[in-house]
Amino acid sequence: MFDRCIYFNTTALARQLDRVWTVAFAPFDLTPPQGFMLRAVLARPGLLQSELADELKIARATATRGLDGLEAKGLVVRTKSSRDKRESLITPTAAAVEIKDALNAASAAVTKRLSGLFGAEVFAGFVDQAKAIAAKLE
Amino acid sequence: MFDRCIYFNTTALARQLDRVWTVAFAPFDLTPPQGFMLRAVLARPGLLQSELADELKIARATATRGLDGLEAKGLVVRTKSSRDKRESLITPTAAAVEIKDALNAASAAVTKRLSGLFGAEVFAGFVDQAKAIAAKLE
DNA sequence: TCATAATAGTTGCATATCTAACCACTGGAG
DNA sequence: CTCCAGTGGTTAGATATGCAACTATTATGA
Numbered sequence: 001m002f003d004r005c006i007y008f009n010t011t012a013l014a015r016q017l018d019r020v021w022t023v024a025f026a027p028f029d030l031t032p033p034q035g036f037m038l039r040a041v042l043a044r045p046g047l048l049q050s051e052l053a054d055e056l057k058i059a060r061a062t063a064t065r066g067l068d069g070l071e072a073k074g075l076v077v078r079t080k081s082s083r084d085k086r087e088s089l090i091t092p093t094a095a096a097v098e099i100k101d102a103l104n105a106a107s108a109a110v111t112k113r114l115s116g117l118f119g120a121e122v123f124a125g126f127v128d129q130a131k132a133i134a135a136k137l138e
Numbered sequence: 139m140f141d142r143c144i145y146f147n148t149t150a151l152a153r154q155l156d157r158v159w160t161v162a163f164a165p166f167d168l169t170p171p172q173g174f175m176l177r178a179v180l181a182r183p184g185l186l187q188s189e190l191a192d193e194l195k196i197a198r199a200t201a202t203r204g205l206d207g208l209e210a211k212g213l214v215v216r217t218k219s220s221r222d223k224r225e226s227l228i229t230p231t232a233a234a235v236e237i238k239d240a241l242n243a244a245s246a247a248v249t250k251r252l253s254g255l256f257g258a259e260v261f262a263g264f265v266d267q268a269k270a271i272a273a274k275l276e
Numbered sequence: 277t278c279a280t281a282a283t284a285g286t287t288g289c290a291t292a293t294c295t296a297a298c299c300a301c302t303g304g305a306g
Numbered sequence: 307c308t309c310c311a312g313t314g315g316t317t318a319g320a321t322a323t324g325c326a327a328c329t330a331t332t333a334t335g336a
Contacts, residue, residue: 033323129267283332287326289325
């Protein structure tokens with residue numbers, strides 16, 4: 001019905017991809033947003049919370065809630081910056097570091113599978129375009 | 139950070155597009171999901187609720203909530219099917235029919251603007267690919 | 277120096293979404 | 307005809323997300 005609508009088709013695709021990554025991250029007891037947030041923290045330990053929000057392209061308030069969840073699971077720690085007492089530095093715990101490789105591998109496996117399903121060229125091209133369009137909308 | 143990830147880039151783009159359509163539908167006091175649901179009802183009055191959910195690619199439970207909202211705003215009506223008392227037929231009210239053209243025009247205007255911004259070819263190609271990928275994931 | 281503006285993070289409130297469990301009804305198989 | 311499986315819709319519970327308003331802290335400028 002909304003065949004030519006970028007909003008409709010992008011949001012519908014996002015929901016389907018969410019289901020795919022839900023399965024991939026289930027073994028770690030992490031939802032997709034939690035999994036990606038943790039991966040970001042693991043990739044760049046010590047980021048400020050606001051920088052983390054920027055990396056993930058989410059609102060600061062959403063980062064607050066996401067980190068609350070990861071903290072409750074014992075996967076990340078907030079440390080008040082001594083330089084500026086408003087800021088929080090986010091670091092992964094040992095438990096998080098332990099699953100780092102498996103978590104990244106799980107995501108890579110899904111990516112590889114989908115890439116094969118659609119053709120690597122098409123797949124990469126689509127992702128690039130999504131990124132380019134998002135950049136122009138900023 | 140997740141430059142090559144279809145999940146990350148698609149969901150991030152979806153959030154940005156949501157913001158764009160939020161602005162476009164604000165004059166009607168409708169959120170993007172509400173606006174699209176209403177447009178679907180206006181395009182095909184008398185659809186069963188489950189058919190509507192299929193059209194919009196959302197879960198039945200989500201359709202229930204969305205329709206609750208539109209009904210509360212006096213924009214749609216549920217009618218129990220006489221043939222099968224479980225089913226509900228969804229029809230727009232007069233108030234909804236009144237804004238139909240303006241609502242569709244508002245969405246079309248955004249689409250046109252974005253299409254111009256990215257180039258009509260690229261834009262249409264991206265939407266087609268999103269649809270094709272979603273279809274393969276089903 | 278001190279008042280004001282800006283910034284980091286949190287909280288409150290609203291919305292959308294899903295899965296699972298449930299209810300009411302329908303339709304077949306015995 | 308009756309019971310049971312399947313189906314349409316709702317409800318319960320969980321998560322993610324955003325904006326706006328708030329608190330605490332820092333920076334600026336008169």
